[in-house]
Amino acid sequence: xxxxxxxAMYWAASCGGCEIAVLNVHEKILDIDANxxxxxxxxxxDAKVKDVEAMPDQSILITLFNGGMRNKENEEMxxxxxxxxxxLVAFGSCACEGCxxxxxxxxxxxSLFETVYHTPSTxxxxxxxxxxxxxxxxxxxxxxxxxxxxxxxxxxVAVDYYMPGxxxxxxxxxxxxxxxxxxxxxxxxxxxxxxxxxxxxxxxxDECPRxxxxxxxxxxxxxxxxxxxxxxxxxxxxxxxxxGPATRSGCSALCPKASAPCxxxxxxxxxxxxxxxxxxxxxxxxxxSKDPQEIDRILDGIPxxxxxxxxxxxxxxxxxAGKAAWKVE
Amino acid sequence: xxxxxxxxxxxxxxxxxxxxxxxxxxxxxxTYFQIPELRGFERFCVGRPVEEMPLLTNRICGVCPEAHHxxxxxxxxxxxx
Numbered sequence: 259x260x261x262x263x264x265x266a267m268y269w270a271a272s273c274g275g276c277e278i279a280v281l282n283v284h285e286k287i288l289d290i291d292a293n294x295x296x297x298x299x300x301x302x303x304d305a306k307v308k309d310v311e312a313m314p315d316q317s318i319l320i321t322l323f324n325g326g327m328r329n330k331e332n333e334e335m336x337x338x339x340x341x342x343x344x345x346l347v348a349f350g351s352c353a354c355e356g357c358x359x360x361x362x363x364x365x366x367x368x369s370l371f372e373t374v375y376h377t378p379s380t381x382x383x384x385x386x387x388x389x390x391x392x393x394x395x396x397x398x399x400x401x402x403x404x405x406x407x408x409x410x411x412x413x414x415v416a417v418d419y420y421m422p423g424x425x426x427x428x429x430x431x432x433x434x435x436x437x438x439x440x441x442x443x444x445x446x447x448x449x450x451x452x453x454x455x456x457x458x459x460x461x462x463x464d465e466c467p468r469x470x471x472x473x474x475x476x477x478x479x480x481x482x483x484x485x486x487x488x489x490x491x492x493x494x495x496x497x498x499x500x501x502g503p504a505t506r507s508g509c510s511a512l513c514p515k516a517s518a519p520c521x522x523x524x525x526x527x528x529x530x531x532x533x534x535x536x537x538x539x540x541x542x543x544x545x546x547s548k549d550p551q552e553i554d555r556i557l558d559g560i561p562x563x564x565x566x567x568x569x570x571x572x573x574x575x576x577x578x579a580g581k582a583a584w585k586v587e
Numbered sequence: 588x589x590x591x592x593x594x595x596x597x598x599x600x601x602x603x604x605x606x607x608x609x610x611x612x613x614x615x616x617x618t619y620f621q622i623p624e625l626r627g628f629e630r631f632c633v634g635r636p637v638e639e640m641p642l643l644t645n646r647i648c649g650v651c652p653e654a655h656h657x658x659x660x661x662x663x664x665x666x667x668x
Contacts, residue, residue: 274600275649362627
């Protein structure tokens with residue numbers, strides 16, 4: 259029997275991109291295999307839920323858990339892996355703050371069903387929606403009940419570390435693997451519980467090579483309305499709503515370097531409680547007007563405020579914390 | 588009726604479960620393939636700016652984001668021509 263510490267990775271309501279990001283560490287994946295026994299990782303190996311249930315509690319050293327809590331199965335797996343793991347990492351934006359699927363929290367579960375099961379490409383003449391239990395002639399079938407809102411991992415179980423990013427950058431994952439191996443060899447110690455790991459400690463702006471001036475803006479523009487983008491100047495100062503000022507560093511400012519505004523996938527910068535609130539503050543500071551009507555006009559240049567300010571972080575935001583969408587509508 | 592559950596199905600992107608029912612002779616009587624996953628992209632993409640779409644839809648699948656990313660610009664080109 260292997261003496262190596264055990265490693266697991268699981269996805270809840272996720273896209274699989276976090277798994278790909280881990281595989282993108284290339285030969286570093288061999289370090290994981292050399293130092294850990296991989297006991298559960300649905301995308302990569304055949305261990306089943308019942309195999310995890312049979313493991314002693316706390317027998318997995320570390321579990322990287324990605325994906326949000328969209329249904330009861332996601333929550334049951336979160337509880338199961340929390341019980342079996344010494345270290346549970348909220349891995350990727352979905353587990354940390356809800357990510358893009360968190361935008362569904364602006365709609366009720368019922369309206370999601372009504373849309374999803376009545377698309378032009380969906381054949382559903384009886385208007386059926388998923389039921390937790392269905393009786394077939396051979397027996398009962400069960401699918402997990404759908405949650406009224408998408409929750410983050412730490413809204414369901416205690417989390418030891420957060421590793422944001424959509425997905426976490428592979429060089430950051432590699433650095434965390436190196437740290438873990440060093441800890442196993444007694445050459446390093448783990449960060450304080452609750453820490454955000456595999457990240458920078460400032461904002462995307464601080465990693466961005468573009469020049470920032472004190473220039474204020476008179477209008478926000480949508481990227482397709484721009485004929486040219488200055489390759490050196492700050493995108494926000496060019497009127498593009500760039501989320502860099504509120505977003506945690508760690509990606510090396512990949513998007514602004516490619517003349518695309520930061521979309522905020524690394525989540526709130528260190529010390530920021532509510533991502534959207536910080537971003538609103540940052541945008542407000544570049545608006546060049548003291549006239550309320552003109553300010554309104556400038557702000558109208560942001561066509562989708564909810565998506566702009568909470569694109570990745572709605573499920574974790576203070577705005578909707580603990581509120582179920584279906585109660586609001 | 589004997590029942591074999593494969594949960595989860597593995598080594599692919601996505602969540603799924605297979606329920607196999609065997610008859611008295613041990614032959615497969617029926618099999619159900621279940622996909623419990625729903626996040627609601629069809630709903631929350633509605634009403635959002637067109638330039639947002641490639642950012643949103645490539646999160647449908649992180650294994651094949653290119654397909655979802657490119658589908659939206661292609662569709663947008665069709666809309667404007």
